[in-house]
Amino acid sequence: MNAPVPSSVSRSEARGPGEKGSALPVRDRGLKALAGWARQPGFLLSLPALAVFIAGFVGPLALVVIYAVMPARSFGVEHLPTLENFVTIFQDSYYLSFAWSIGLALASTVILMLICWPVAYGLSRVFRRSMILTLLLVLPLFVSENVRLFGWVLTLLNHGILDGSLRTLFGWEVPDLLYNVPVTILGMVYVYLPFMLFPMALGVSMIPEACREAAFDMGATRWQVFREVEIPLAMPGILIGALLTFVLVLGSISEAKILGGQSVIMIAHDIETAFTYAQNWPLGSALSTLLILLTGVLVIGLLSKLNLDKLLSRK
Amino acid sequence: MDTPSSAFGSRASERAMRIWTLVVLAFIYLPMVAVVLASLSKIRFFMFPIKSWSLEWYGSVLGSIEIRDYLWTSVLIAALVTIISVLLAIAGALAFARYDWKGRTLYQKLILLPIFFPQAVLGLAILLWSSAWDIAPGWELAVFAHLVWIVPVVTLVISIQVYGFDPAVEEAAFDLGASRWQVFKEITLPILWPGIFSGALFAFLLSWGNFPLSTFTTGAEQTIPEWLYAKMVAGYTPQVPALGTLTTLLAGVLLLGGYWLGTRRRKQ
Numbered sequence: 001m002n003a004p005v006p007s008s009v010s011r012s013e014a015r016g017p018g019e020k021g022s023a024l025p026v027r028d029r030g031l032k033a034l035a036g037w038a039r040q041p042g043f044l045l046s047l048p049a050l051a052v053f054i055a056g057f058v059g060p061l062a063l064v065v066i067y068a069v070m071p072a073r074s075f076g077v078e079h080l081p082t083l084e085n086f087v088t089i090f091q092d093s094y095y096l097s098f099a100w101s102i103g104l105a106l107a108s109t110v111i112l113m114l115i116c117w118p119v120a121y122g123l124s125r126v127f128r129r130s131m132i133l134t135l136l137l138v139l140p141l142f143v144s145e146n147v148r149l150f151g152w153v154l155t156l157l158n159h160g161i162l163d164g165s166l167r168t169l170f171g172w173e174v175p176d177l178l179y180n181v182p183v184t185i186l187g188m189v190y191v192y193l194p195f196m197l198f199p200m201a202l203g204v205s206m207i208p209e210a211c212r213e214a215a216f217d218m219g220a221t222r223w224q225v226f227r228e229v230e231i232p233l234a235m236p237g238i239l240i241g242a243l244l245t246f247v248l249v250l251g252s253i254s255e256a257k258i259l260g261g262q263s264v265i266m267i268a269h270d271i272e273t274a275f276t277y278a279q280n281w282p283l284g285s286a287l288s289t290l291l292i293l294l295t296g297v298l299v300i301g302l303l304s305k306l307n308l309d310k311l312l313s314r315k
Numbered sequence: 316m317d318t319p320s321s322a323f324g325s326r327a328s329e330r331a332m333r334i335w336t337l338v339v340l341a342f343i344y345l346p347m348v349a350v351v352l353a354s355l356s357k358i359r360f361f362m363f364p365i366k367s368w369s370l371e372w373y374g375s376v377l378g379s380i381e382i383r384d385y386l387w388t389s390v391l392i393a394a395l396v397t398i399i400s401v402l403l404a405i406a407g408a409l410a411f412a413r414y415d416w417k418g419r420t421l422y423q424k425l426i427l428l429p430i431f432f433p434q435a436v437l438g439l440a441i442l443l444w445s446s447a448w449d450i451a452p453g454w455e456l457a458v459f460a461h462l463v464w465i466v467p468v469v470t471l472v473i474s475i476q477v478y479g480f481d482p483a484v485e486e487a488a489f490d491l492g493a494s495r496w497q498v499f500k501e502i503t504l505p506i507l508w509p510g511i512f513s514g515a516l517f518a519f520l521l522s523w524g525n526f527p528l529s530t531f532t533t534g535a536e537q538t539i540p541e542w543l544y545a546k547m548v549a550g551y552t553p554q555v556p557a558l559g560t561l562t563t564l565l566a567g568v569l570l571l572g573g574y575w576l577g578t579r580r581r582k583q
Contacts, residue, residue: 251433
């Protein structure tokens with residue numbers, strides 16, 4: 001990747017592996033190269049954050065994967081590996097909650113793309129990066145999602161905001177709106193909106209104005225510019241937003257519990273139950289492992305294609 | 316807008332965009348308004364339209380010693396998470412965007428992985444992991460769990476600032492004989508300050524509002540979002556919307572105050 005990052009800093013450290021003119025034996029040269037690599041300032045600075053990543057992300061997830069092949073209901077990892085938990089998953093119809101989670105994640109992602117595009121577009125072009133608008137759109141991220149979902153319960157409840165208003169104003173009675181699949185999707189779309197919006201706005205800001213103008217000058221229609229200029233150029237941002245919302249909805253619990261009244265059981269809910277009430281850590285781990293695999297393939301697939309320097313350093 | 320392009324991007328579509336953005340804002344704030352209304356209703360179970368208004372639930376929230384404990388736990392966790400994550404993220408962001416080093420592109424991607432992972436499952440995995448190390452859950456574990464997710468976010472926020480920073484300035488200071496520490500203190504830190512400031516704000520607010528990581532890691536202790544959830548599920552009182560409103564207000568005040576401080580600094 002051709003990073004636009006300046007490689008200046010003190011020249012002494014710039015010397016990396018493969019220095020010329022050393023007559024050392026191969027092994028020592030290898031060690032020296034390794035030592036030189038480890039002395040790079042960037043590497044040293046990355047260590048604290050990497051330590052948290054390894055101790056708090058890689059370690060726990062690796063342990064989950066190990067627990068996944070332990071016999072059911074065991075509370076240690078010193079057993080012979082077995083695949084019985086995965087057999088249980090397919091026999092006890094846990095795959096249903098997987099299917100629901102994937103379906104709802106897809107639905108929410110598509111809906112969010114449609115909702116967010118005009119706002120993202122406006123945010124980086126029409127509204128001139130209005131700070132107040134950005135703040136208004138960021139704020140919900142900092143309010144606990146439970147509180148906001150509870151707000152929807154209050155809104156949609158019988159005699160709630162919606163029902164109560166329509167009753168008083170027009171005498172209409174609204175049927176039960178809570179505890180079904182559509183309202184679960186509403187909650188997901190609501191909670192994860194910023195995760196789609198901001199990456200998408202980043203993507204839109206990467207469309208050079210000159211490209212649009214050139215396309216218009218050459219006689220492209222509004223729709224052609226949208227499809228053939230704007231969408232492809234904004235694609236990195238769109239993909240990040242889509243992936244983020246898909247993965248986060250896939251592993252969500254609260255929306256289906258609070259708004260959905262468990263009309264749909266999400267996979268994360270099954271995982272939680274297995275770990276807590278059922279006290280079956282290996283089963284919970286096996287379910288988590290499938291989730292880790294699915295998100296891992298998607299996330300690593302996309303991240304490996306992105307040039308983060310180009311994406312983040314735009315002016 | 317009077318750039319030539321706006322002639323093509325027709326006024327009608329701009330107006331549609333404005334209206335749609337307002338609709339989305341209404342969608343975002345409608346449930347929050349509902350929470351505020353519920354907190355002002357005198358009767359225990361919410362009915363709309365509200366017949367008798369009252370501020371008594373705010374009084375009972377502010378007077379509750381139980382809630383004061385949870386508030387303390389939340390603030391303690393958020394404050395520690397802010398301090399630690401900012402320190403780690405300053406280094407992490409310099410490694411992310413300032414220095415060119417072998418392994419950097421891999422590091423950039425690894426460090427972002429926790430953002431792309433469902434938090435509830437991460438919380439459970441950390442709980443399992445801590446029990447393997449015989450570490451009892453509590454606020455300390457919650458700080459750790461929050462860090463796993465918040466350090467990458469803050470690293471990203473500060474990195475964006477680092478990208479806009481010209482390393483020649485640092486070099487010039489080195490050439491003039493400044494020590495490494497002097498350069499960091501006098502040059503690097505002031506230039507990165509806006510990013511550090513927004514990073515700290517993000518860290519505090521994200522930790523403050525977090526539920527999925529806290530719920531599995533705080534053990535017997537509770538944060539405000541956990542208490543709100545517990546009361547929502549069983550034993551509802553209008554203290555829930557009252558406290559929900561107060562936490563939302565705090566987040567809003569911090570965000571606006573932070574923005575105001577940021578613009579004032581820039582003008583100086």
